Amino acid sequence: MITTAALSAPRPRALPAAALIGAALLLFVAAAATLTPLLLPMDPQRIVGDPVSGPTPRFWLGTNAQGHDLFSQMIYGAQTSLIVGFSAAALSVILSALAGVAAGSRGRGRGVALTVIDLFLAVPSMPLAVLLIATLGPGLWSLIGILALLSWAPFARIVRMQVTATWGRDYVEAARAQGASEARIIRSAIVPEIAPILFTKFLLTARWAILMEATLGLLGLADPSRVSWGLILHQALTYPLLFVTDAWAWWAGPPAIGIVATTLGLIAAGREIESRLNPSPR
Numbered sequence: 461m462i463t464t465a466a467l468s469a470p471r472p473r474a475l476p477a478a479a480l481i482g483a484a485l486l487l488f489v490a491a492a493a494t495l496t497p498l499l500l501p502m503d504p505q506r507i508v509g510d511p512v513s514g515p516t517p518r519f520w521l522g523t524n525a526q527g528h529d530l531f532s533q534m535i536y537g538a539q540t541s542l543i544v545g546f547s548a549a550a551l552s553v554i555l556s557a558l559a560g561v562a563a564g565s566r567g568r569g570r571g572v573a574l575t576v577i578d579l580f581l582a583v584p585s586m587p588l589a590v591l592l593i594a595t596l597g598p599g600l601w602s603l604i605g606i607l608a609l610l611s612w613a614p615f616a617r618i619v620r621m622q623v624t625a626t627w628g629r630d631y632v633e634a635a636r637a638q639g640a641s642e643a644r645i646i647r648s649a650i651v652p653e654i655a656p657i658l659f660t661k662f663l664l665t666a667r668w669a670i671l672m673e674a675t676l677g678l679l680g681l682a683d684p685s686r687v688s689w690g691l692i693l694h695q696a697l698t699y700p701l702l703f704v705t706d707a708w709a710w711w712a713g714p715p716a717i718g719i720v721a722t723t724l725g726l727i728a729a730g731r732e733i734e735s736r737l738n739p740s741p742r
Contacts, residue, residue, distance in 0.1 A: 486725040489718065492538045504532040504687045512699070515710050522710045524692070525699050533687045534714050540688040541722060544604055544673045549665035551608035552615065553658050559612065560619025560654070561646060566627065577620070580613035589676065598683045603676070607669045615661045619654050626653050656734075663730035667723045674719045689715035 502508050507527040514522045521530035563573035589606055596602045626632060632649050676682055677690015680698075684691070696702055696712035 483725065483729055486722070486729060489538050489722050489725070490542060492535050494539075502529040502532045504528060504536045512701075512705075512707055512711075514706070521714055522707070524695055524711060526695075530692070530711060530714070533692055534689075534718065536687045537689040537692055537715060538718060538722075540600070540686055541670050541673060541719070544600070544607065544688075545666040545670040545722075545726075547604045548607035548611065548669040549662045551604065552612040552665045552669075553662045555608065555612035556615035556619055556661065557654065557658055559616040561623055561650065563616065564620040564623025564627065565642060565646065573616075574620075577613050577616050580610075581617070583610075585610045585672075586675075589672065590679075590681065593676065593681050598676075598681055600683055600686055603673065603683070604669075607672055610672075611665050611668060615658070615665070618657060618661070622654050622657060623650050626650050660730050660734040663726050663733070667726035667730070670719065670722055670726075674715075689719050 505528065508529050509519055509523040509527050511523060511525050511527045513519065516522070519529055519531065521534060524530055524533070559573050559577055562569045563577055564570075589610055592606045592609075593603065596606070626649060629649075632645055635645055635649065673682070673688060674690035674693065677688050678693045678697070680694050682688050682691045682694070692715040693712055696708070696715075699707065699711070702708050702712065
């Protein structure tokens with residue numbers, strides 16, 4: 461028997477089209493990156509054909525100026541972009557949480573944490589990234605560390621605001637009055653409050669890191685030993701006859717589409733998750 465309460469119960473909100481498209485794009489790119497060893501028809505760094513030849517049944521996206529198969533490079537580039545994006549985002553979220561909690565708590569390290577956050581907020585990201593890569597080299601893991609180092613401060617400030625607000629709530633004051641330690645309050649009251657924020661920011665940071673990796677690769681600052689979408693774009697745009705022929709469509713077009721599709725997917729997924737974790741009237 462169906463009761464009145466059951467009829468009046470709110471139904472789960474359906475996913476909007478943007479979120480579904482974003483999830484589909486992410487799943488497609490993630491599947492291509494995960495199954496890279498199985499999908500690669502050829503070694504992306506090996507000369508397998510004539511330079512700058514168009515798409516054929518053998519070379520689905522043609523070849524670049526070195527005679528490398530561009531389809532294999534696209535799949536391998538997807539793996540590089542996701543590794544950089546998600547790894548940098550994970551490190552950034554960890555730094556944001558630690559610094560934000562330290563800056564918003566009432567311990568001795570509060571002033572130091574605030575100073576460090578303000579210092580990193582004042583530093584422009586792109587010039588510092590170029591300087592650090594020129595100093596440390598364009599390796600994959602050095603790039604991940606640099607991107608994490610440049611992206612944690614804005615989110616740490618958001619975490620600090622949430623932690624500061626949580627410290628003033630009645631149940632936290634009651635827990636302190638009963639002798640609860642600061643570490644226990646952070647673990648039981650503050651971490652659940654900031655977890656949704658950090659998860660949303662993880663996706664947005666991954667989007668930013670993928671764009672930064674592509675931009676640095678486009679500028680020629682990527683690791684030349686590892687194929688990435690940015691490196692493919694750099695090689696295409698430095699080819700003098702790119703726009704004289706139709707090579708721009710099958711050489712520069714696919715990595716640009718891959719970057720845009722991945723970042724749009726992350727934006728759509730992040731916004732949908734944020735709206736479900738923090739519903740607010742619009």
